[in-house]
Amino acid sequence: MKLIIFDFDGTIADSTHLTFQIYEKLSESFGLKAFTETEIIELKALTMHERLKKHQISIFQVPRLARKTRKIVSELMTEIKPFDGMKDVMETLTHKGYEIGIVSSNSKKNITKFLNHYGFPHPKLIYGKASFFGKRKHLKRMHRKLKSNDTYYVGDEIRDILACESIEIKMIAVTWGFDDEALLKETNPSYIARKPEEIIKIVG
Template identity: 35%
Template sequence: MVKQIIFDFDGTLVDSTEVLMSVFNELADKYKFNKITNADIETLRRMSNLERSRYVNFPLYKVPFIVAEFNLLYSQKIKNVNFFEGIKDVLDELNSLGYKITIISSNSEKNIRDFLNNNNVTIIDEVISSNNLFGKDKVIKKYLKNHSLNKSDVIYVGDEQRDVVACKRTGIKVIWVEWGYDSKEVVLEKEPDYVVSTPEQLLNFFKT
């Protein structure tokens, strides 16, 4: 029986596309990779992470070297990040139903906590940064161990293919939300356990 719900942050709880694009393009100026525009977003949604790195001419192995700078620039624009419509109500109702809610994200813990504080959200039990873009499975495994949780006690809610892959490696169920960054065709290749199209569907999943 599910006791705890782990959420991704960007693309799942919050719509930060414009902020992420702005930060990315600031770094593109400095590190000489290709900028992206709104016209590129739909194309990028249909790509794997490796294809995206080639598209913007920025190798994935360089990502760890700009994470700190990326997080700092993101923090300066945090007031432009907003919950997806209906998501805050979903979180409140899940809390009232007795679920514990955790966020595990590649974004920094500081950025996430600043956002939560700015939006008067106090019901999140824990915020954890995975630091490594592709190391979320290790963070989830550590979380389960630290809290003496069985795999069946937890479910993950995310929007990207890599969220599904991390959960498969960890052995926990994953709900993919259709309103996030990765396209359906990309994510379904990895076979998420459940798919929801709206926040209302997400809430109903936990009510039934």
């Protein structure tokens, strides 16, 4: 059985344009270093650890920041739209009989609200609130629970690629999300998709 697991933000949902707005709200709550919108965009070319260093954020602050980010995103859900073509991709894969899942740092509540609003097919499983560096555990759990013998994870960040290392999951890195394509290539994903329809060609 073939299983296609998707990341949510930056892969299905185009929340990238809200990055500056979200960061401003986090800055107010946590007293983070101020950045211009241009400087925030330039962070796409940095790894997660480099971003934390540039923001002067301790790794121990990340869980609290993640919880606050999910709350802010929940308030902004009506402003988030799907990437063009992603609904068609998920519908096509569902019609082909593939199992679909979502593993994300966002909450299951936010994801379900978004999918319902835009009429997406519902995944077999949604695992939300994955920690910033803890997606591997959720991916492995879903892979085993659905007893897949051919699993792909579709995501837009280096940490997604790293999460698939050493487990039986092929990684499809998409270039329309948060991390820069050059950065993704350096981490050697199994595949790179530059357009949503390329995902269908890759998984067959």
